[in-house]
Amino acid sequence: MRRILSIAAALAATLTLLAGCSTIQKVVNNTGINTSSIVNGSVKTYTFYNLPENLEELKKLPEANMKDPYGVAALTIAALCRYETNPDDCYEMLNWLKGPESLSSYEKQFIRERLQGKTYKPRSYFQGATPANNYTPRTPYKLTPESNPYSFQQSGWATIWLRSGGADNPRSIKLRQKASTGEWFLNDIQCLSDIRTPANEDPWN
Numbered sequence: 001m002r003r004i005l006s007i008a009a010a011l012a013a014t015l016t017l018l019a020g021c022s023t024i025q026k027v028v029n030n031t032g033i034n035t036s037s038i039v040n041g042s043v044k045t046y047t048f049y050n051l052p053e054n055l056e057e058l059k060k061l062p063e064a065n066m067k068d069p070y071g072v073a074a075l076t077i078a079a080l081c082r083y084e085t086n087p088d089d090c091y092e093m094l095n096w097l098k099g100p101e102s103l104s105s106y107e108k109q110f111i112r113e114r115l116q117g118k119t120y121k122p123r124s125y126f127q128g129a130t131p132a133n134n135y136t137p138r139t140p141y142k143l144t145p146e147s148n149p150y151s152f153q154q155s156g157w158a159t160i161w162l163r164s165g166g167a168d169n170p171r172s173i174k175l176r177q178k179a180s181t182g183e184w185f186l187n188d189i190q191c192l193s194d195i196r197t198p199a200n201e202d203p204w205n
Helices: 002-019 056-061 069-084 089-100 107-113
Strands: 046-049 141-143 157-162 171-177 184-189
Touching: 046 069, 056 069, 056 089, 069 089, 069 107, 069 141, 069 157, 069 171, 069 184, 089 107, 089 184, 107 184
Parallel strands: none
Antiparallel strands: 046 141, 157 171, 171 184
16 A cells, blocks of 8 residues: 555656746747747747838847747737738748748748638637627737747757637648748748638628
8 A cells, every 4th residue: 555655656746847947938028028939739829019021120039049849839820910911921921931842832922812802810819809890909919929849859850839719720821840940931821711700791690
């Protein structure tokens, strides 16, 4: 009996230690606060007081140092929001986020098709944006990218997840790291699938 109790106590201690390894990191934009550590299972929150409208504004943001994959994912969503009013500016920002590569014709067509008549999709990832308020985020704009145990499974690659106010499951953005500089760049936008219809477009509302 004593041996069983000892084993149970050791197991409980191990589980407590593992639970303590789960890291929650918050990054607030325009405050100078940043973290460079990468931990599977992390959650980071980014605050944008204004969304970038062009490449020059994007480059001025702290996350534009491209050292933080969560930050690059956040910048990708911010850039996609620009598509609604100026697709060319959106593409220019995404091209820069792609780093050594640029958007292919197929990728531009994919974005056009996914956002045609549904430009609310990128906004849905900001806190406070729901179908009921037509995906109108609270201001300042807050994004919370996260990772899971498989996000950094392959060296030099990352899959960062974001939660939409119009979907039950998180959607992803794939990133690739440039070995010579350690910078992370956008590789694949996987977060533009359909979500719930906003209230002002729902015929059943």
